[in-house]
Amino acid sequence: MTVLKAELLKRLSDGVVDMEEEAVIETCKEYVEAGYPALEGIMNGLVDGMNRASQLYEDEEYFVTDILLCSDAMYEGLAVLRPHLPSSEAEKIKPRGVIGVVEGDTHDIGKNLVKIMLETAGFEMFDLGRDVPLNSFVEKAREVSASFVCLSTLMTTTMPGMSTVVELLKEAGIREQVKVVIGGGPISKKFADTIGADGYSHNAVEAVKLVKSLLNIA
Amino acid sequence: MLTPIERLSKALKKEKVDRPPCICPGGMMNMVTEELTREVDIDFTEAHTSAEKMASLAIAVYEKGCFENYGVPFCMTIEAEDFGAKVDMGTSIHEPHVVEYAISSVREWESLPKMSFEHGRAKVVIDAIKLLKSKGSSVPIVGNITGPISTASSIMEPVVFFKELRKMNKEAHQFIDFVAEQLILFAKKQIEAGADIIAISDPSGTGEVLGPKLFDEFAVKYINKVIDSIKRENKGTIVHICGGMNKVYEEVNKLNSDVLSFDSIVNMKEARAKLEDRILMGNVSTYAIEFGDPQKVRELTKKCVDDGADILSPACGLGMKSPIRNVRSMLEALKEEI
Numbered sequence: 001m002t003v004l005k006a007e008l009l010k011r012l013s014d015g016v017v018d019m020e021e022e023a024v025i026e027t028c029k030e031y032v033e034a035g036y037p038a039l040e041g042i043m044n045g046l047v048d049g050m051n052r053a054s055q056l057y058e059d060e061e062y063f064v065t066d067i068l069l070c071s072d073a074m075y076e077g078l079a080v081l082r083p084h085l086p087s088s089e090a091e092k093i094k095p096r097g098v099i100g101v102v103e104g105d106t107h108d109i110g111k112n113l114v115k116i117m118l119e120t121a122g123f124e125m126f127d128l129g130r131d132v133p134l135n136s137f138v139e140k141a142r143e144v145s146a147s148f149v150c151l152s153t154l155m156t157t158t159m160p161g162m163s164t165v166v167e168l169l170k171e172a173g174i175r176e177q178v179k180v181v182i183g184g185g186p187i188s189k190k191f192a193d194t195i196g197a198d199g200y201s202h203n204a205v206e207a208v209k210l211v212k213s214l215l216n217i218a
Numbered sequence: 219m220l221t222p223i224e225r226l227s228k229a230l231k232k233e234k235v236d237r238p239p240c241i242c243p244g245g246m247m248n249m250v251t252e253e254l255t256r257e258v259d260i261d262f263t264e265a266h267t268s269a270e271k272m273a274s275l276a277i278a279v280y281e282k283g284c285f286e287n288y289g290v291p292f293c294m295t296i297e298a299e300d301f302g303a304k305v306d307m308g309t310s311i312h313e314p315h316v317v318e319y320a321i322s323s324v325r326e327w328e329s330l331p332k333m334s335f336e337h338g339r340a341k342v343v344i345d346a347i348k349l350l351k352s353k354g355s356s357v358p359i360v361g362n363i364t365g366p367i368s369t370a371s372s373i374m375e376p377v378v379f380f381k382e383l384r385k386m387n388k389e390a391h392q393f394i395d396f397v398a399e400q401l402i403l404f405a406k407k408q409i410e411a412g413a414d415i416i417a418i419s420d421p422s423g424t425g426e427v428l429g430p431k432l433f434d435e436f437a438v439k440y441i442n443k444v445i446d447s448i449k450r451e452n453k454g455t456i457v458h459i460c461g462g463m464n465k466v467y468e469e470v471n472k473l474n475s476d477v478l479s480f481d482s483i484v485n486m487k488e489a490r491a492k493l494e495d496r497i498l499m500g501n502v503s504t505y506a507i508e509f510g511d512p513q514k515v516r517e518l519t520k521k522c523v524d525d526g527a528d529i530l531s532p533a534c535g536l537g538m539k540s541p542i543r544n545v546r547s548m549l550e551a552l553k554e555e556i
Contacts, residue, residue, distance in 0.1 A: 019384075060465055063429030065380045072381065104312045109427060112377055131315075156508045156537035157311055185483075185534075186505045 005036045009045040012077060016049025017056070019069035021076050028080035038084035046077045050120040058205050064109060067204075071116040095215060098140045099150040100128030102161035107154035110184060113204040114150060121208045134161050138168045141178050147215055148179040150207070151197075156186045163195035179214045183207060221356035222286035223414065229529055230415075230454045230476050232497060238523055240530045240549040241499075242279070243417035244289025245362025247458055247479075247535035249279050252311050253542045257282065262538075263307045266293060266314055269345035276350060280357050284545045289360040290346045291339070294419065297364050297401065298372035300333040300340055311538040320373045324382045327393035330373070333400045335407050344411045351412025360456075361413030363405050365420025366398045366440035367428075373397075376422060383432055390436070398440040402447040409451050416448050417456040418475070421534070424459060425466030434469045445474045456499060460534060467492040482506075482533035490526030498526060501533040502548055508537035512547035519551040 008031045015024035024046070031041050053070040056062035062070075082090070099115050101108045108130040115125050126144055128136055141149050149169070151162045162182050169175040179198040182191075192200035198214055201207040212218070219236070220228070226239045242249035255262045258278040265271040276288040293314040299305045302320030320330060333340055343361070350359050364372070370393060371379045383390045405416045423437035437459075445455050457475040462483050470478065471493055479499040480489060486501055502518045503510075510518075522530055530548060 063425075063432075063465075064427040065383060065429060065432055068377060068381050069384060106315050109376060109380075109422075156505050157539055185481075 003030065003034065005031075005034070005040075008034065008036065009041065009048070012041060012045025013049035013052065016046055016070050016073045016077070017052050019066065019073055021073045024073045024077040025080060028077045032080065032084050038081045039086075039089050041081050042078065042085075046074045046081070047120055050074045050116075054117060054120070054205050058203075064113060067113060067116065071120075074120070094122055094124040095148075095217065096124045096126065096144050096146045097148045097150060097211065098126045098128065098137055098144070098146045100132035100137060100152070101130035102151055102153045102158050102165070103131055103133055104158040104161065105153045105155045106130045107184075108152075110154070110204070111150075111152040114152070114183065114201075114207045117204040117208050118150075118211065121212070123211070134164045135168060137165050138172050138174070141169070142172060142174055146178055148181060148198075148211055150211075151180065151182045152184045153187070154185040159186060159191065162187075162197065166196050179211070181207065181210055181214070222280075223356050223358040226287065226358045226415070226529070227454075230497065232528075237552050237555055238528055238530050239286050240552050241287040241358070241360070242285045242289065242531055242535060243287070243360045243362055243415075243419075243456060243458070243479075244276070244292060245364065245417060246294040246368070246419035246421055247289075247362075247417070247531070248292050248313060248538070249285055249289060249532070249536055250275055250292050250538070251536055251540045251542060251545065252538050253540075254278055254282060254284070255310065257542070262292075262310050266291065266307055267339060267342055269342045269349060272342060272346040273349035276346065277353070282542065282546075283549060284542065286549070287358045287360050288350045289362060289417070290350070291343050291362060294362075294364040294368060294421075295372065296339045296343055297333065297369045297397075297404065300338055301330050301369070301373045301397070301400075303373050313538070316372050319375055322374060323378065323389075324370075324374070324386050324393040325389040327389065327396055330396070333404055335404070340404060340407070344407050347408055347411035347413050358414045359412055360415045360417050361405065361408030361411075362417045362419065363401050363408075363444070365418050365423060365437075365457075366394050366401060366444065367423030367437050368420045369401065370394050370397050371422045380427065383428075383436060394436060394440050395443075398443045401444050405444065405448050406451065409448070409453050413453065415454040415456060417458065417479075418444060419458040421458070421460035424461030425463055425469070426461040430466050430469055433466050434472070438469050438472050442472070442474050449474070458499075463489065471496065477529060479529075479531060480533065486522055486525035486527055497528045499529040499531050500527055502530065504532050504534045504537060507532055507544050507548075508540040510544060512543050512550075515544050515547040516551040516554075519548045520555070523552070523555070
């Protein structure tokens with residue numbers, strides 16, 4: 001007997017919320033074998049679960065460690081479903097973003113969280129990692145025609161690097177095409193305004209809303 | 219007039235003091251600035267590997283009127299390096315940091331070496347403390363260790379580490395227990411060398427990252443294991459935790475340290491209300507000290523005292539580019555009050 005699609009979608013979503021990697025993988029296989037559309041499995045199953053997890057994070061019921069485990073389950077599920085996307089979907093261009101922790105700083109937990117949330121929201125993210133040379137942000141943004149760059153730091157000493165990236169984008173002549181959003185422990189809206197960044201977000205969930213509003217995406 | 223060590227000892231015993239002490243422990247809570255290194259002509263990158271330079275710089279912090287303590291080291295990579303992580307010694311404005319991990323999963327913990335106190339940078343720290351002790355002065359010496367969670371997550375990729383706290387719970391406990399045992403030995407060596415107080419900074423083990431359950435299960439458990447051993451040596455302990463505490467006040471209150479120190483994101487007044495009888499240290503904004511002016515730092519210092527801080531300190535240590543005049547204005551503000 002074929003299990004109803006709605007039932008499988010719920011299991012996918014719950015599996016992500018409950019951080020059950022193995023269950024998500026098995027359910028994805030079952031979903032594919034039943035011949036249901038991969039895109040719907042991703043959006044109404046996996047991504048739905050990740051969005052619920054984000055809400056729990058915002059409500060302070062879930063914490064960073066929980067989100068990391070939820071995202072593992074989501075990514076494992078994506079690996080199963082993605083090959084089954086119709087080519088029109090798989091090749092669809094998503095808005096692109098470059099993300100990294102600025103040079104001199106290695107604290108990247110927050111950056112990783114933002115990346116997960118943005119990928120969940122449908123952005124294609126290019127992660128430069130931590131302690132990233134400032135010019136690399138500009139080079140990568142140009143190379144992939146990014147719509148936005150996310151910069152993070154937890155240390156006061158490395159904050160001026162964010163300002164440098166804004167200047168380097170201007171020098172490269174691509175500042176108009178690339179929105180700059182910043183975040184991290186010592187960062188504030190005021191600092192973002194001072195260095196001419198386009199926005200500041202104090203957490204990963206807010207970062208998604210911020211990027212969407214800057215890019216006029218509903 | 220109380221000497222710095224008398225004032226801090228009294229504050230640690232909750233006895234009456236003329237004014238709160240103003241200290242910055244060292245370790246993760248760095249108290250060296252680039253300007254200070256230039257004034258005393260010591261290359262910051264060399265102060266991490268030379269006991270003489272480390273001690274001289276620690277002395278300069280006190281003598282230049284910044285803080286009322288000596289403290290070493292100036293980074294949080296001593297332990298991780300001993301466990302096999304590769305460390306870049308940084309620059310004149312960047313503290314040393316880990317660039318390569320020793321293991322890739324908690325289940326590999328048995329392959330880790332034990333800490334060595336006969337050579338390497340742990341020995342540099344111990345020797346620096348001996349040099350500071352030989353001065354026989356009235357300035358308290360703070361020895362620093364990196365907390366169990368932060369040390370463990372410097373030996374391997376933190377994202378994997380945090381996930382494995384759940385996924386490989388048993389091995390994660392074994393790993394962190396091993397790390398804590400080694401940290402205890404390091405703390406004891408520092409005490410033997412002459413440290414008056416041990417500060418334990420565990421900035422990675424925050425309530426925001428772990429949530430209350432894991433914070434209790436891992437951070438509180440193993441930090442307390444370290445503290446309880448130090449207490450048996452009759453030395454004072456300070457614990458510094460980063461991040462917000464809204465969700466973990468109850469768990470933080472289980473930490474057995476004499477002193478609790480927080481991030482500037484924590485409202486001191488609220489912390490005072492939630493942690494009524496604890497000795498609280500903090501939390502003048504690191505950001506304001508680096509980018510504000512002396513007047514602003516003075517105001518924040520006085521507000522901290524009014525809000526209930528027993529010991530004044532920069533919230534998360536100092537940014538390397540903080541102007542000395544801003545740093546000094548903390549202590550100046552406290553002296554003005556008497």
